[in-house]
Amino acid sequence: MKTHQFDALIVGAGGAGLMAALYASQEQRIKVAVVSKLYPTRSHTGAAQGGIGAALGSEEEDRWEWHAFDTVKGSDYLADQDAVEVMCREAVDVVLELEHMGLPFDRTPEGKIAQRRFGGHTRNHGEKPVRRACHAADRTGHMILQTLYQQCIKNQVHFFDEFQVLDLILSEGRVAGIVAVDIATGEVHVFHTKAVLFATGGWGKLWQITSNAHACTGDGTAIVFRRGVPLEDMEFFQFHPTGIRGMGILITEGVRGEGGVLINNEGERFMERYAPTIKDLASRDVISRAIYLEIRDGRGIDGKNYVYLDVRPETVNKHLAEAGETRRIDRAYIESKLPDILDFCRTYLGIDPVEEPMPIQPTAHYAMGGIPTNVDAEVVIDAQKTPLPGLYAAGECACVSVHGANRLGTNSLVDLVVFGRRGGRAMAEYARNAEFPPLPENPAAEALAELEQLRNADGGTRVAELREAMQDMMMTCVGVFRDAACIDSAIEKVRELRAIYDTDLHVDDQGKVFNQDLLDAWELGRMLDLAEATAVSALCREESRGAHSREDFPKRDDANWLKHTLVFRKPDGRLEIDFRPVVITNYQPKERVY
Amino acid sequence: MKVTLRIRRFNPEHDARPYWAEYIIKDVAPTDRVLDLLHHVKWYIDGTLALRRSCAHGICGSDAMRINNLNQLACKALVKDLVKGDHGTIQVEPILGLRVIKDLIVDMEPFFEHYRSVMPFFVNDNPPPDGEFLQTPEQRARFDDTTKCILCAACTTSCPSFWANGTYVGPAAIVQAHRFIFDSRDTAAQERLAVLSQEDGVWRCRTIFNCTTACPRDIEVTKAIAEVKNAINRGGVD
Amino acid sequence: MSAVQDTFARAGVQINRFESIAWRYMRLSGILLIPLVFGHLAIMHVINSVYVIDYEWVIEARWAYLGWRIYDAAMLWLAGFHGALGLRHVIKDYVHNPRWSFALSAAVAAFMVFLLILGSIALIGAPFEPVTGVPPVE
């Protein structure tokens, strides 16, 4: 077993991890390294399409306060408004900083960063849509990830690529290191450190249909959870309304922005019934619910579990005419605005969206909840926001909370870079002043024991079977719609699956080199933890807010539920719930109408 | 339909040399990805099969491999384009010119070493402006194509010049350099051109075009390389 | 795993003029060789043939004229360098041991220089009238 010593360690090399790495490594007096199970440029940040929101006002007047209002409203008033203010204020600065790092944003004719409209982003507290999403074609996330990685190379950040982190080491009430396995050799390494920042991304793979990558298994979140850190707002998981049927590949909101409409099996534009004013441009949670209701009432296409997203020029023009607009679109326009989407559909569905409607269904997309932190990305471990010294988290795995019950499009990328930056700075500052805590004896013992147990698991259930059972269960009972009975059965089921996992799992590969079979099994263990935490939190929240829709409690209930949930895992494995009030500064909760 | 999947397999812990393994997979849909077939093998037949993948839709660059003797992303190669009729064979091998670690996984380090050698990062040491660096849409369009690269290595490992000699920096590194050389905001074009003008730089490109065919992002790789060659010969950009 | 890399290590290098010139030379000489080689092929292999060509023919039909000597010299030198540089490509591709690679390239270069001198002496030195007493081709 190898042991390394670094003052500060970053786990995960997506947008949040790389931004933190850049900032932490600017502090010359400390040694920093990044540990990532994927090669950095493979991180899921690269999949983000639409844009990054910042009130730059390149194209028209905009203020960060308006951005903050939209974010709070989008969150169904569950976001902490102090954090939202920090994010929206710093967004402007951080986007310019990205540009100074060479990020190739699209340009306005004057040469400024180009911005476009996006769902929920408005001028002057809801007056009308505003251009706020800074973008590089429909590849914004790719550009952010590449740019940050390039800067890390320039600044000679130390990387441990394809090292999977298995455990967090605590000692004397603070962080002492992590345990990771070098995937290429199977060797376990211990990293002795003063500070750790988790930026391990989301866990869309808990669900069957997801826009998330195979690597999005929520490892970091589950690791700290097992080490006693609570998880905040786990019941809020965003379902994006438009994923390619059966595959979950994301079809950006931009399609509807360009005039695309949702159609059921009767050829009806059903959003007219659910959101009479803005119809297909209502917020993500509203549309996902509407699609589900259509499917449930047998109005899915062929009675199956999907509907159509129709962006054919004739359809769009018909609706434009009905709406009294003069604008008309044609084939060439669609080709120029949505090249990647057309490519996905042509490649994977063999259909041309210009000629045929796209079969879509809601797809599990984004974790609003996660590891609770304050605005400096310090992980806090109770309702009083007590920090755990040396532990930080940023990006999708963390919950600051700026997204509350429903994230606005473009706000995740902002979250990554703003809080990645703050976290990087804060951890460097901490690591510079702190002493190395002593490493406990055999720091990797638990992780090693777990790996060995899994390696030798020779029961009768394959990892994939168990994973599918979990994904299926989450999709049915902890998806867009929930109710107590179904969630209850999900909790029971997940505990059953956990029992099988512990006693009857089968792992084929006993080797060391690239033993992905073993690591898949290990990841499944983390996902089961998160599935249980999600279901338990969902059962607890007896109201409907944002992405959390309880059929047995269809109304938002500010009197009882304007608060965050914190789910704790006790050493014996039991889960407990606590609450934390929402921070409200400027915007009092109102009914959310668009 | 039915597909026989022939996979070039190698486990350094057991095998002296790579061998072909065949798996017959039933009920394959024509729209299935090769990645789906590989997953089927890995999840339900033999968990020891090793391959890199993550996004599953051609965005992350993990799963470039040689499918029916052509470099492709397993997640973008569909069965219907590889098999005609209702039974056929699909052959999957690791990409060429890099050491095979296990099954479809190769050692990417030499590839990334070439990548890092071309200074693939934005350089402009002047104090930044208050706002953004201004750049016209035309200046931005000049290097748009090469910003799309996902570092999948499909191009470099399809290049006979790279197969012949791994010291050639390879098309991917040149594409990455191109992205900065032609960026109006960047100030280190000369340094990059100097690096690429060395023996193992652009001259090793013999205009074979395998790279352009292989690129899953439809980057005009050979064109980018030629532009860099011309820039070197002219002593700079424009 | 990737360790810290000195990413600016190669930043001090200068443009490699030799490679750039060699590369351009391949193109330029190629273009110039087209008329020369095609003319040569047409005269020697298509219009005439090895069945016509012999010692006397070469002197009388061709080297008796200074123009043809210059023509051949141009072809000799252009193709000589072109071929040698071309062989260097091939050696660099397939011979990875730097010492072997250098030795082979040097050998090719030396041999090519020898050939160029040999050819040039012949072109300059050959008489403008055929020497008598050379037996006919059997």
Place this chain on the structure above:
Amino acid sequence: MSGLFTTVREVFRYQGREGQVAWMGHRAAALGTVLFFMIHIIDTSFVYFWPEGYQHAIALYRSPLFAVGEMVLIPAVIYHAINGTRIWLMDWKPGLWKYQRQITLATFALTVLLCAPVMIIMGGHFIEGLGLFGGQ
């Protein structure tokens, strides 16, 4: 891994398109041409250094084996020249990459077109030279 062996094997396995075929041909033709070029300088220099030797060399060139070699060499040179022009064109005008397949196919076609009459005439010389039908 990489090297001569891999390259030779893989250029026949890998489904490269026109460009790969064109390159294989270009290199093969080039190697053949240089080899011949080297021999040819030596024998031609005999005109000055050793006229009798030159006559021997020509006698050798008239043998059927060399006649066949000549029939391979000439097309090789023609192909190398035309394809060399294509390479030069593609490098000089990178924007042509869109038509690279067509241009490469045109290179092949042009080679065949040019070689056909040359081969016919040269074949004629050969048959004549053999003297089967009287000849000189």
